[in-house]
Structure formats: structure tokens, C-alpha cells
Amino acid sequence: KGKAKKAAKLATKEIKRAAVLGAGIMGGGIAYQSAYKGVPVVMKDIRQDALDLGMNEASKIMGKLVDRGRMDHKKMAKVLSSITPTLLDEGVKGVDIVVEAVVENPDVKGKVLAQMESIVDTDTILVSNTSTISIDRLAKNLKDPSRFCGMHFFNPVHKMPLVEVIRGEKTSEETVAAVVAYATRMGKTAIVVNDCPGFLVNRVLFPYLAGFAGMVDEGVDFAGIDKVMERQFGWPMGPAYLSDVVGIDTADHCTVVMADGFPSRMPRDTSSAIAKLAAAERYGQKNGKGFYNYG
Ligand code: NAD
Structure with a gap:
């Protein structure tokens, strides 16, 4: 009974605050989309110029919406103020989900994910936006792989509707449910796929x-x-x-x-x-x- 209660609680774990690791093409896009849909986000990179570029891209996307009369300046300012750029690992403390979107290299991703797990709360969900690397391979770097899965967005994030949610061998159903709910909240269509290199699309x-x-x-x-x-x-x-x-x-x-x-x-x-x-x-x-x- 206790287990079911815990599961039910986890299944409805609402993502109220997120973090994105990497402010590149994908990380910047994911941060913008999350903030645009009302979930504040910390955007972390190792380079200040990447953070600046990520913020500029968000401004550019919204600038176009403002020009077309589809967004007002107040909303644009609100979205921008709910993206917090940081160079510090500690900046991600207190979030409900961390979306890893750094370079497509299993060793780098492994190190980044292990480092994050050591910093965040024990109920924070970790996901990887990897394009091709098996989720079970990345999960080997983690102490608790039940809170880990793939969350694969497509480029450009604000336009592409699909998100692949990749269930690893040890991913819990509660984690999958919370990530699908977050993708839906972001205005995306989530599909849950099993793990293999490249998943479905790639x-x-x-x-x-x-x-x-x-x-x-x-x-x-x-x-x-x-x-x-x-x-x-x-x-x-x-x-x-x-x-x-x-x-x-x-x-x-x-x-x-x-x-x-x-x-x-x-x-x-x-x-x-x-x-x-x-x-x-x-x-x-x-x-x-x-x-x-x-x-
Ligand atoms: P990118 O080169 O544009 O950005 C990567 C960013 O990660 C850079 O800003 C870099 O400074 C940063 N970074 C590197 N190490 C870091 C660390 N330890 N901590 C924080 N930031 C770090 O790459 P991208 O295209 O955004 O790809 C990122 C991930 O998304 C990859 O796994 C890629 O396969 C995946 N992806 C890419 C696309 C695409 O079309 N480009 C689509 C879907 C998924």
C-alpha cells in the first residue's frame, strides 16, 4: 500500500522548475520552450558566450512573435525573466527535473549526469536529450537509474511537435509518467519508446x-x-x-x-x-x- 502511495505521488510529481545543461542549439531551445509554457528554468553551460547565445535565440524567437502581433512585450519579458542562466553546477539545486543537452559523447554525458546526481535532491528526475546513445548505457553512470530516462526533442525545439521519451531497463513508470506530463505541458506530443541506439527517429x-x-x-x-x-x-x-x-x-x-x-x-x-x-x-x-x- 505504501509503495502504491509513493508511486501515485511520484506519478503526479509535477515539474514546477526545471534545469537544462547545455545552452546550445537544443539546450537553448528546450529552456525557451519550458519558460514559454510557464515552467521556469535554469540554463547551465560551461561557456558564458553559449549562455548569451541561448538568451539571444529566445529573444529572437519571441521578437518574431511580437512583430506578428502574437505576443506582447510583457509576456516576452516574463518568459525571459523565467530563464536563469548560470555557469555554476549549484545553480540547478532545487529543480524537479534536469534535462542534459551537452555534446553527443557518452563519456562527457556520463560524467555530467553523475555529477548532477550528486548535487540534486533524491527525487529530482534526470533526463538526457541524447540523439542516439542508449539510455541503459548512460544509466550505468548513475546510482539510481530509476529516476532517469531519455527525453529527446527535435530541432528547432519551439517548432517540432515530437518528443521521444525513452524508457531504460531500470526507469520507473513514475519517472516516465512525469516526463510525459512535462513534455505535454511544453506543448509537445510525447511517444514512449524502448531503448536502443537512435531510438525511433534517428x-x-x-x-x-x-x-x-x-x-x-x-x-x-x-x-x-x-x-x-x-x-x-x-x-x-x-x-x-x-x-x-x-x-x-x-x-x-x-x-x-x-x-x-x-x-x-x-x-x-x-x-x-x-x-x-x-x-x-x-x-x-x-x-x-x-x-x-x-x-
Ligand atoms: P551544441 O554544440 O549546439 O551545444 C552543446 C552545448 O553544451 C555547448 O554550448 C557546450 O558549451 C555545452 N556543454 C558542453 N559540456 C558541458 C557541460 N559539462 N555542462 C554544461 N554545458 C556543457 O549541441 P546541440 O546540437 O545542442 O546538441 C546537444 C545534445 O542534443 C546532443 O546530445 C545532441 O545529440 C542532442 N540533439 C541534437 C539535435 C540537433 O539537431 N542539433 C537534435 C536532437 C538532439
Whole structure:
């Protein structure tokens, strides 16, 4: 009876305050969306310039809404004031959920998650926005994996409706319920998926991108492939442009994780077009140069 009571309490654990680790493309977007939907958020990064960029992005998104008459200045100020940027780990104390959105590297994520677990309250939920890394693999870094799962948003966060909630082997049902409720509160459609590298969407997407990179390696013009995929095949963007939007470094890390996870299905090609661009520090839109150049 006691257990059920505890479970019921956890199942209705409302997320009233959140923290996001990483203020990059995804962390900044998640922080904005949470604040916009009324859940105040602490945004933590290791670089001040990343925090500044995260705040600027939120201002830009809302500036457009204000210009179109869909938001007033008062609401914009309120949203901005409910995002608290910080460089300090201690800044995340007292939150109900921590969303990890740092670089797609299992070792870095493992360290960051373990460090967070040692700081936050024992009933704080930890989630990872990893694109591809298995949740059970990340959970090995934690003392209590029952409070941990994947919460995978898509880019750009304020526009993309889907959130994959990834249930690890040891994730409790209460944790899943609370994370689904938080995603819904953020205006998103949550789907609960089982754990594997890439989950649902990226198990489909990365073999596609590997196929594209293989054609580029064979000498096919990347812009030509984009044109066909966009204009004739009807997709909103082609694979080269999509890789620039995702971030070439992130796409490269994800390709490695997927190739290791599905060796018989995905090539582990360290000299592919995407790997070459990453090595040349052409990271896509985030640093102004990837497959394409951005002014
Ligand atoms: P990004 O390079 O834009 O941002 C990463 C941020 O993390 C940087 O600002 C960096 O300074 C910060 N960081 C690094 N170590 C940190 C630490 N120890 N503590 C706090 N901050 C730290 O990357 P991104 O595109 O936002 O990706 C972040 C995560 O989201 C990755 O796991 C990625 O796979 C995932 N993701 C990315 C996309 C996408 O389209 N870019 C989509 C879904 C999920």
C-alpha cells in the first residue's frame, strides 16, 4: 500500500522548475520552450558566450512573435525573466527535473549526469536529450537509474511537435509518467519508446544520412542531391542542409554511435563526407560553414 502511495505521488510529481545543461542549439531551445509554457528554468553551460547565445535565440524567437502581433512585450519579458542562466553546477539545486543537452559523447554525458546526481535532491528526475546513445548505457553512470530516462526533442525545439521519451531497463513508470506530463505541458506530443541506439527517429534518419554521405564520397554533388530531395521528392530540406542544421559535429558523433550500435547495418566510415567536414571544423549553421556557407 505504501509503495502504491509513493508511486501515485511520484506519478503526479509535477515539474514546477526545471534545469537544462547545455545552452546550445537544443539546450537553448528546450529552456525557451519550458519558460514559454510557464515552467521556469535554469540554463547551465560551461561557456558564458553559449549562455548569451541561448538568451539571444529566445529573444529572437519571441521578437518574431511580437512583430506578428502574437505576443506582447510583457509576456516576452516574463518568459525571459523565467530563464536563469548560470555557469555554476549549484545553480540547478532545487529543480524537479534536469534535462542534459551537452555534446553527443557518452563519456562527457556520463560524467555530467553523475555529477548532477550528486548535487540534486533524491527525487529530482534526470533526463538526457541524447540523439542516439542508449539510455541503459548512460544509466550505468548513475546510482539510481530509476529516476532517469531519455527525453529527446527535435530541432528547432519551439517548432517540432515530437518528443521521444525513452524508457531504460531500470526507469520507473513514475519517472516516465512525469516526463510525459512535462513534455505535454511544453506543448509537445510525447511517444514512449524502448531503448536502443537512435531510438525511433534517428534509427531511420542516420542510415539515410549515411546513404547520402556515401553518394557524396562517390563524387555526386551534395547540392544536387538536396535539390532532388526537396523539389522533386518533396521533403522540407535535403540531407546536406539538414546536416548543417543539426550540426556537422553532432551528426558525426551520432553516425559513430549508430555504426557501433548496428555494425551490420551502418558503415563505420571515418573518412565520410560528414566526418571530413567535422575534421575541418565546418560544423554547419552553428559556426557559419558546413556543406554550405552561411553569411
Ligand atoms: P551544441 O554544440 O549546439 O551545444 C552543446 C552545448 O553544451 C555547448 O554550448 C557546450 O558549451 C555545452 N556543454 C558542453 N559540456 C558541458 C557541460 N559539462 N555542462 C554544461 N554545458 C556543457 O549541441 P546541440 O546540437 O545542442 O546538441 C546537444 C545534445 O542534443 C546532443 O546530445 C545532441 O545529440 C542532442 N540533439 C541534437 C539535435 C540537433 O539537431 N542539433 C537534435 C536532437 C538532439
